[in-house]
Amino acid sequence: MAPEGEHYQPKDAVKAAISGTMVTGGAGALVSAVQNSLSKRNLGAWGIFTRTGSTIGIFAAVGGTYEFARLASANLREKDDSYNTALGGFLAGSVMGLRHGTTPAILGLGALAAVVMSAYDYTGGSLSGFKKDKDLDEFERKEALRKNRRRPIQETISELGEGRGIYGPGYDERRRERIKEKYGIDVPAKS
DSSP states (O other): OOOTTOOOOOOOHHHHHHHHHHHHHHHHHHHHHHHHHHSSSOOOTTHHHHTSHHHHHHHHHHHHHHHHHHHHHHHHHTOOSHHHHHHHHHHHHHHHHHTTTOHHHHHHHHHHHHHHHHHHHHTTSOTTOOOSOSSSOHHHHHHHHHHHTOOOHHHHHHHHOSBTTBOOTTHHHHHHHHHHHHHOOOOOOOO
């Protein structure tokens, strides 16, 4: 969401719609090819376009509609926020509903796509959540978290015991003594 006070820069909705149509149309062609290859009858190579070609058209129409509606509403409202994404999602979902041919499907898929897309946009457009500080490097942030939660080695050894990659200072000498007492074998010291 755009902070208040910033001036909105209009974006080219037609160019974005063409780009979205091409990208999602390519994805639709891939899905259509998979549908064609999984059919029980041999449809041939042109079956991608003749039998399952409507998939390409639906995908392309959904992508182009979403991009155009989102940017056109942003240009008209002069705001870049989640409402634009909701409107684009509703129209794109409605295009998906047109395939079923019923009004409930059109409205239902439109509402579903609007809610999902606007929620994704509102939460920062990331499945991992918001970035805490854009100036702080992610590696440095994780190192600070590791140092903040680091426990002393003696506490870890007292809870888990030695072994499995956890060894305290003087472990080699204690091991040599245990082996000498239990089995009578002299283990040479590591150099």
